[in-house]
Amino acid sequence: MSAQTGKIRLWLGDEAVAQAAIDAGISGVYAYPGTPSTEITEYIQKSAEARALGVRSAWSCNEKTAMEEALGMSFAGKRAMACMKHVGLNVAADPFMNAAITGAHGGLVVVVADDPSMHSSQNEQDSRYYGVFAQVPFFEPADQQEAYDQTREAFDFSERWGVPVMLRLTTRLAHSRANVKRRVEQPRAQNPIRFHDDPRRFVLLPAIARRNYNELLKKLPEFQAAAEASPYNTVEEGSDRSLGIVACGLAVNYLREAYGDEACPHPVLKISQYPAPRKALARMLERCESVLVLEDGYPLVEDLMKGVNARPGAVRGRLDGTLPRAGELDPDIVAQALGHAAPHTHEVPADVVPRPPSLCAGCPHANTYDFLRDAMADHPGGRVFSDIGCYTLGALPPYEAINSCVDMGASVTMAKGAAEAGVHPSVAVIGDSTFMHSGLTGLLDIVEDKTPMTLIIADNLTTGMTGGQPVAAAGRLEDIVKGLGVAPEHVHVLVPLPGNHKANTEILRKELDYRGPSVIISRRQCVVAARAGKSGIG
């Protein structure tokens, strides 16, 4: 029994990041919820220590506002963290890319949690490409302890080099607990307000932006050197050089698992700090007959090693079929790629059927879909565009009520485009949190164009899908919608309950026939939030 008790804690990867950020002396965390990143911010919100230190941690409206708020705090010389899921970085891509040009002043760390295998997401994009794209340094921790250590290191690195630093997590690390050692007893003191010496540093007018960009380019060799020398990028020797293995982040654990108590006979290069250590990668290629690249996400390092003229078979991984092209790695996939025999296993009996997620009993969205379906029954040419949240489950039986789910806010704008193509009725169904995240500007387009369509806001007064976070402007949606210019007589607040079904269907029917913008707010609290006693307002 080697682990010490006392200072050891059983933390999710997300929680290790959160505690490390507190220990690194952040003054604020900025985030919009998104699986698997949500628990980082929730940990800080619940932390008595963070509260005592005045670390601000309330949710932002979306990832773009979060990223910009964090950048503003960094501008003031204080340390700030922005957290999001991978697709959130698409929303925040504009400030992220430009923050690389302004640079950071107070330490600025952007935590992005990827979801390979799409456990709770629309795609499995690999955020490391954003790191490469913005030309900023980034970390990819291999375990919860590294998540803690590298978060602290990322803040120091950011401040030392005046650059935003990214930390890339994946679902398995974010949502897995392990023993983690907190390295300090007390959080580092927060930075005082301290402005950059150059008052125009953050003014990205072309002349200044060009100068800043050149400064960033001058730092790239330093970032590269830091990665080559990083204690997180390690080489383990192995005598069997018929194969070398490059393992990025978490993948190194599956490799170790495959060899159990024995050491891996092949040389292993583990990568957790980027830009990718090119010298170390080149050495692997020189010393080994072939190299197997294990990485979660897209084949970023594999592609880099392959270049344009690698000898066939020299680099193996997702691109040559040694590993599946899509989906997360796991111990079985890695063991198989190493040629290890699979153990004898039980089979799943044929009568076992899939059990997809479903709306909770009593969910208000079920009643909303009931009246939507009845009102749409007379309109075989109509279509329903929807969005992301619990209500997306309306795509599955028994509802089968929606025809799209693409990205936050797309219901509103896709319904508009389809209406303009002549689809009628064209209906959008969006949740309250998703509407505040990305629906407002689309509705303004609709008002300006007087588009004949109906927007249904499935307002359950909470962010249900991600665990019930409060929604901005809860209970005030009708004022906002009218304020944007939707005619008050075409704005209805309905209560989705079986007893109101007939009346609700009638109101929606009338609005489907109206050839202009209309909005139905279908409002009843999420039953899970109600049970948990969450007001959903805050």
Added chain:
Amino acid sequence: MTHQDILIAGVGGQGILSIAGIIGTAAIERGLHVKQCEVHGMAQRGGAVVSHLRLSEKPIASDLIGRGRADLLLAMEPMEGLRHLPWLKHDGGVLVANRVPVRNLKTYPATEALIAHIDRLQKRRLLDAEALARKAGTVRAVNSVLLGAASAFLMIPAEVIRDAVAQFFDYKGATIVEQNLMAFDLGRAAAEENSKAS
């Protein structure tokens, strides 16, 4: 035993995370290394969920258990147990399962057929965790019943797990603690009975 791999399978909302949390906390207190992979997000809305729990005297590499490697499969209901059978060690793995199904889908197969599959396994404990939980005072204690039933197979002594149950529910007050301890004891006794029968 120097390490143990446990898979806990069920349906979102069944309290899998409390079981994993109780065992995990007890393990940490005994100085063991722990890795515990959880499911958050979409699947929690009534979908199939699973938690990988690994305990060891030495550092643990992977957060996930490989197929055919789990020493113990704890199933909160029969079909979820069967869904995760490929992870159970073919020889020597134990399935501890609640026989009461969660029928939140129309296509749910006949319970007898599922039970027949489970009965073909060599090492198994099958119990009506719902009835036992009710006997302990609350159907919500189904997970404590199953934890009790599994306790004989854990690398941590059953008494230590029992203490961890009390600790875990402490913040909910004395009645809830009592109910869960009774549920734990009933589960433990049922598994022992069960072993004589099979």
